[in-house]
Amino acid sequence: MTLSEKAAYLKGLMDGIKLDTEKDENRLLKAVVDLLQDMAVSIDDLEDNAIAVSDELDEIEENLDAIDEYLMDEDEDDEDYDDDFDYDEDEDYDLGDDDFDFDEDPVYEVTCPKCGEVHQFSEKELLEGSKPCSKCGELLEFEFDEDDEDNENDEMPF
Numbered sequence: 176m177t178l179s180e181k182a183a184y185l186k187g188l189m190d191g192i193k194l195d196t197e198k199d200e201n202r203l204l205k206a207v208v209d210l211l212q213d214m215a216v217s218i219d220d221l222e223d224n225a226i227a228v229s230d231e232l233d234e235i236e237e238n239l240d241a242i243d244e245y246l247m248d249e250d251e252d253d254e255d256y257d258d259d260f261d262y263d264e265d266e267d268y269d270l271g272d273d274d275f276d277f278d279e280d281p282v283y284e285v286t287c288p289k290c291g292e293v294h295q296f297s298e299k300e301l302l303e304g305s306k307p308c309s310k311c312g313e314l315l316e317f318e319f320d321e322d323d324e325d326n327e328n329d330e331m332p333f
Contacts, residue, residue, distance in 0.1 A: 282297060
């Protein structure tokens with residue numbers, strides 16, 4: 176028997192014994208039975224909502240499982256590495272050109288057109304526009320096209 180059915184049964188008993196609702200104690204009893212009936216209806220509604228939410232959550236979980244399975248299958252298909260390779264975190268691997276240090280600012284070589292002296296300048300020095308040759312004193316001027324000027328605050332184009 177559901178709560179609503181039990182509350183209806185109590186209301187039926189109260190109506191069946193024909194209580195005089197003019198008396199205070201009977202009015203109180205009638206109010207309690209009405210309250211129980213209203214609470215039973217509210218609880219039934221909450222139970223229905225809880226079942227609906229549970230069903231929706233089950234469906235969402237199934238969808239997430241399907242997405243997860245799809246993504247895991249896709250990752251397995253995209254593996255382009257050698258499964259036999261055993262990577263050791265403690266070992267240093269040769270990654271190619273060891274001469275380039277990513278932490279250093281780039282250095283640019285400029286040859287003096289007058290004496291042929293090769294100078295090395297940083298990006299900041301090039302952006303100043305000119306520098307004198309240390310050998311012959313010739314003024315070495317650095318010109319940039321419009322695209323380079325737009326990038327002065329960014330990186331040097333190369």
